[in-house]
Amino acid sequence: MMRKVPLIVILGSTGTGKTKLSLELAERFGGEIISADSMQVYTNLDIATAKATKEEQARARHHLLDVATPAEPFTVTHFRNAALPIIERLLTKSTPPIVVGGTNYYIESLLWDILVDTQEGDSKNSSLLTQQLADETLAAMTTAALHQHLASIDAGSANRIHPNNRRKILRAIEVYQGTGQTLTEKLAEQRQRPGGNRLGGPLRYPHTILLWLRCQQDVLNARLDGRVDGMLQQGLLKELRQFHDENKAVTVQAYTSGVLQTIGYKEFVPYLMKHNEQQDEQIEEYLRTHAYRLPSKEELKQEGLPVGIDLLRACCDELKLVTRRYSKKQIKWINNRFLGSKDRQVPDLYELDTSDVSAWPAAVYQRAEFIVESYRSGQLCEIEPMAKRVHPGADLNEETSNFCAICERHFVGEYQWGLHLKSNKHKRRREAKRRKEREQEQEAERQQSTADKVFVNETKPETLA
Template sequence: MRLFSAMADKVPIVVILGATGAGKSQLALELAQRFGGEIVSADAMQMYKGLNIITNKVTAEEQRLVKHHMIDILETNAVNTIVDFKNKALPIVEDLLRNGKIPFICGGTNYYIESLIWKILIDEETPYFVDKKRKGELDGNDAESKKLKNNVSEYNNDKPLDPDELNLNEIDFEKDTETIPTDKLFRSLQKIDPDRTEKLHPRERRKIWRSLQIWKHHGVRHSELISSQGGVKGGGLRFPASRICIIEVWSDQAVLDERCNRRVEKMIERGMVNELISFHDQHNKTRFDVSGPDYNQGIFQSIGFKEFHAYLNLNPEQRDSEQGRAEFSKGVQLLKTATRQYARRQAKWMKKRFLLEHRESPAVYRVDSTDPTQWDEKCYKPAERILQAFTEGTEPDQAPLARLTINPEQMDENMRILHCDLCQRDFTGSHQFKNHLNGKKHAAVLKTIAAAEPPLSLVLVKIDESRKVETAKILKNTFEIPLHEVLALLERIPCEITRLKPRTRAENMKKCLAKHGIHLEIEQTKMID
């Protein structure tokens, strides 16, 4: 059914956001039926063939009700990037608009959705701007063209090259064959674009590769490009904001957590484990034999593989054993935890990317799916009224969500990668880093290090001679030393009075005794083999 064939330029683009378990797929299906639209899936894992249960794909019956795009289009071993997704999905969206049909963009991979709404990517098919000129408009002889042309060669001609340094001219960035270690790529990007590496985890290979690719192909630092686009990974909107209808399906967090748990249980009831075992035996087992487990590529990134890794690698007899049952139970709990955490990350991403005040963004409207018995009243009907207003070119009667005002400097701080030297771990933002420093894992590392260190020597260097007897009593009670031994120590100051660790305890004791006129020095001792 075409509702807008006579005015295709006014057809709205609908985006349905929501965390896993909120009900966004159901709402997209019902609205697409009501308004005669088609669904463009924005889920990275549902693009791959297979694993229908673990990726929670729509059923064949649902696909008969409403046409779905971008599902089951990739082979298992295919490499797919956000650029690939955008290049496939955007023409579908534009074709639907030309034919007067509403595209309903819905899925759990929010940055895929962003690529369809904002001009966030640089690739050969999408010219970018340099000083308000498109790349294709530069004549090749002006100063900016020469600068872009020479940037990469100047970097590579800075001889001599360090043995660990890459010559970008020798690398084909069209496809990552993974022959170059990630840490080597990261070190090269640190030299080229240190501002960018401050916001990347050293193991985020795809992002590191993308930033190097941008530099190699265009001679522009990725950090500079992001800065020129307003400090976020995106430029302007692809379509007028008045045509983009964004609806968030929201649920109370406690309800959402419980839904995520039930979702895992339902997937198990539907045969998720057999699906994983079959897929593992056909595709994943051989990969382990060759290069070890890798859950960062293709469909193997799906939640489920990593969580059930130990169980999947047992043979059939072992899976039926006590060990197998224990590994299975562990996998279930890990999967529930991973699903809940993923849902929370999706909600946070939506706030940080779709509601920022300083970013050009369409209005976002919220509907409430907390109570399933009130689905029509609080979720479907409000969404229907919002979309109806868009189709009529009027303002919805419901107010959109308020924008978030975040200091750009705070945004940079939240994205900066901070490294814990003791734990050898990286964290995104000062908040996450502080939580780590106050956490149990960091405390355990500190305890281990302290246990391995030699004790510190507390040396008594000075006392108040007028309070010698009182001082002796304080030292006796503090260090549990007989009084006659304390008095003997006081006659041969400076002298070692005890050994202890960790340093924080020694520092506190030194500070406390100084209040009584008892002065100590802390000296390092050597570990005796």
């Protein structure tokens, strides 16, 4: 019997065990791992980005780790262009590609034809463009000015992209300047292809298995907090200091577009900027003698603590908060883009519960193995995939903008606009505005009444004594 060779994709929030499962499946099925993590593509910061260790990488071949430096940009387009040839080569050899990572947009770029290149080899229309702007000019423009410029060349994209989203605005402008076509036109071409939908083009690989590692949120939060504490013991502070010192010359723009905005680095910038390696060593000594446990808020009031440990504690707390928030964002993305897309071709998505680490062999690995083996052998899988659901905004126009004058905020899409209008925050501000207007009207009426009385008194004829 001819065995199918599927593309195996492991999704999940930070801390759910994606690396562990990818290694187990790679060893079981002879696969190779493709990292889909937007921060692990960069050299260094191995601890901060929870990169697979050298020992783990030795268990199976890994791709797209340490392929860029902080000084160079690495976008989702770079990732797609690097990953697709690897997948094609592996499938040709009947070797299962195992895509694993928490950057869901990276994974989407592989599964569906959704990206638009900003350059074309032979742009016949580029010479006809009358509104070309130099890169230096674009960089110097405010985000509001960029959005106005985009509206003049591509009204559809200006309506679809939030006025504050500088990165997406610039990308839409770059598409027009590099290809001679608007982003709106190119997206329309994608959507009109067989299998296309409002999110872009069709599914690229029909033989795909999606494994979603889930974890109870309270368990995951505790796991994420413990993970941060464990990073300190692994040498996080030393790694961050070395990285910070080596990249002081990197441009300011990199702090918003590259590895310098990594969760796990940017949270520590306040400490790294204020203190030096001498303080690091004193704190490391303290941590070694206290089982790598940072002092509590009450303990921070004690005397004799290393200088800077209070700020380091605040940075760690911020990292824990941001990591928990990011994990929820990852879950929301998968629910909306993988399970809640009404007209999108989405492969079956299987849920694996990683809440109980002791139950991993039966609850996670064996189930994943059975799902993959059933698919490869063409047998009916007894494990049911997750049911698709209908997003409440599925039939609404998501490419229109609205501005709330009361809250002074822009909203893209009818769904978000509807949620805002129903929100308590908007209702409170609306009522506050109405109350203020009523008070102003009452004050105006009072002043007018007073003025009328004065006028009557001043014009009343004097009476004779």
